[in-house]
Amino acid sequence: MTANDYYQTNTQGHLIIGGVDALELAKKFGTPLVVYDVQKIKRQFQAFQNAFEKEQVDYAISYASKAFATMAIYQVINKLGGHIDVVSGGELFTALKAGFPAAKISFHGNNKTPDELLMAVQNHVGVIILDNFTEIKLLKRILKQTNTRVQVMLRVTPGVSAHTHEYDQTGQEDSKFGFDIRSGQAEQAFLQVKANPQMELIGLHAHIGSQILAAEGFKLEVEKLLKLVNDWKQKYDYQPRVLNLGGGFGIRYTAQDDTLTAQTFISQIVQKVKKCAQASHLKMPAIWIEPGRSIVGEAGYNLYTIGARKEVPGLLPYVAVDGGMGDNIRPALYQAEYEAVLAEKPHAEPVETVRLAGRYCESGDIIINKLALPKSKPGDVIAVLATGAYGYSMAANYNRVPRPAVVFAENGQAQVVVTRETYADIVSHDRFYQMEG
Template identity: 65%
Template structure:
C-alpha cells in the first residue's frame, strides 16, 4: 500500500512497492521498468469521491487520461466508478478497447479532427468539451450527417494564471485553449450552442494549469464561473447543469515540494461554488474535476539498472542508467525535478551526490541533477519516484530504443499490463526503399 510519499523497505533492504520487492520485479521483467502501485491509485480516487460526498454535491471524478492512458488503467478507473477524459482518437480508441462505459467519457482538445468527432459521436460518448468556433461548426456537421445529438461543455479561459511553469498554464486569456470570457467569445459560443437543437448545453469548463500548489487560483476560477453562470441566467435564462473546474492539483516530486493534499483543493472549490451559487440564488450544479497527475503521479516508479560512471575531479560524478529521456522526457522538457533511491540498497545511508544520466545521445539527457546516494555499482537498481504521470505517456523511441514494460502491483501481486517493445516492434511499420 502507499500513502503519498511513504517508502517501504523489506528485511533484505529492498524497496517495496505495494507489497512487491522491486529487485524481484526487475529480475522478472528487466529494466527500464515502469511500476504502478494500484492501491495508491484506488485510494486517491476514493479520497476525491469522499470529499464530494461529505459536501453532499453531485459530482464526477474524471481521470485525465493524458497522464497515463492504457487499457489496464482505464479498466482500473472503471472499477473505481470514475469517469475519464480523452484528448485524441487514440485515447478514445483505448477506452473502447478497454470496455470503458462511453457515457462516462468526455473529449477535450483544441483541434479535434473530423474523424475524431465522427468516432466520438458514433460511439455515443458522454460529452464533447467544445474548444473553439471551428469545432462548433465541425461538430454540427457530424451530428447532422449521423442524425445524432450530444452533450456539450464549453471550455472557457477565465483569465486566471496559475503559479506554475509557463507551458503548464492554460487558464489565462492568452492561451491556445478555450473561449475567452472578457472579449465576449464565450457568450457568442453559448448562443450558438443554445440555438443548435443537436447540442445539449450541459455546462461550462475551465482548467487553469498543472502542478499547482496554491488553492487560491482554483477558488477564483470557480467563483468567476459561477458569476458568469449568474450573468447568463439573467441574459439567456440558462443555468449550467455541470461546472467542470479541471485538474492540475500539485503533487510532491522532491523534498522541496510542499503541496496540500489534492482532496483539500477540491474541498475548497466545492465550498466556494456552494457559497457563490447561494449568493446568486442559482441551482447548485454538479461539480466535475479532472485529476490526472494527482491520481497516478505518486503511484508510479521508474526502475533502472545502473551501468557506466564518469568521475571528473571537482565535479559531480555522472551515474548512468539504462533509460532516460526516451521514457521520461520531463526533466529535459520542463526541467522537472525528481528524487531516486537505490532500490537494492534502500536502507544504506547516502555517501555521495551524483548526477543521474540517461543513455540517450543528448547532453541534456540528465534525469536528476543532484541526487544523494549510497556508493553505487554497475548492476544496482535505481528507483525514480513519482514518475507515474507524463512519463510513459510521453515516451518515445528516440535512438531506436524500445519503450519499457509497465507492471501493475497490488498487495504483492504483479501483473504485466504493457509488454516491453522489441526491436522488431521498432521496425514493423517501416517499409523498404529498395
C-alpha cells in the same frame, strides 16, 4: 518530509512496490521498467470520492487519462466508478477497447479532427467539450449527417494563471485552449451552441494549469465562472447543470513540494462554489474535476539499472542508467525534479552527490541533476519515485530505443499490462524504398 515517507521496504530492507520486491521486479521483467502500485491509485481516487461525499454535492471524478492511458488504468478507474476524459482518437479507442462505458467519457482537445469527432459521436461518448469555433462547425456538420444529438460543454479561458511552469498554464487569456471570456468569445460560442437543437449544453469547463499546490487559483476560477453563469442567467435564463473545474492538483515530487490533501482541495473548492452560487441565487451545479497526475503520479516508479560512471575532476560524477528522456522526458522538457533511491538499500546513508544521467544522445538527458546516493556500482537497480504521470504517456523511440514494459503491482503480485517493445517492433512500420533504375 523525506523520500522515506513515500515508499515501503521488506524485511531485507529492499524497496517494495505493491508488496513486491523491486529487485525481483527488475530481475523478472528487466529494466528500464515502469511499475505502478495499484493500491496507491485506488487510495488517491477514493480520497477524492470521500471528500465529495463529505461535502454532500453532486459530483464526478473524471480521470485525465493523458497522464497515463492504457487499457489497464481504464479498467481500474471503471471499477472505482469514475469517469475519464480523453484528448484523442487513440485515447478514445483505447478506452473503448478496455470496455470503459462511453457515457462516462468526456472528449477534450483543441484540434479534434473530423474523424475523431465522428468516432466520438458514433460511439455515443458522454460529453464533447468544445474548444473553438471551428470545432462547433465541424460538430454541427457531423450531427446533421448522422442525425444525432450530443451533450456538450464549452471550455472557457477564465483569465486565471496557475503558479506553475509556463507550459503547464492553460487558464490564462493568451492560451491555445478554449473560448476567452473577456473578449466575448465565450458568449458567442454559447449563442451558437444554444441555437443548435442537436447540441445540449450541459455545462462549462475550465482548466487553469498543472501541478497546482494551493487552492487560491481554483477559488478565483470559480468566481470567474459563476460570474459568467450569473450574466447568462440574467440575459438568457441559462444555468449549467455541470461546472467542470478541470484538474491540476499537485503531487509531491521532492521535499520542496508542499502539497494539499484531496480533502483540503475539494472542501475549499466546493465551499467557494456554494458561496458564489448562493450570493447570485444560482442553482448549485454538479461539480466535476479532472485529476490525472494526482491519481497516478505518486503511484508510479521507474526502475533503471546503473551502467557507466564518468568522473570529472572538480565536478559531480555522472552515473548513467539504461533509460532516460525516452521514457521520462519531463526533466529535459520542464526541468522537472525527482527523488531516487537504490532499490537494494533505500534507507542507506548517502555518501556522495551525483548527476543521474540517461542513456540518450542529448546533453540535456539528465534525470536528476543533484542526487545524494550511497555507494553504487554498475548493475545496481535505482528507483526514481513519483514517475507515474506523463512519463510513459510521453515516451518515445528516440535513438531507436524500445519503450519499457509497464507492470501493475498489488497485494504482492505483479502483472505486465504493457509489454516491452522489441527491436522488431521498432522497424515494424518501416518500409524499404523501392528505387527505379
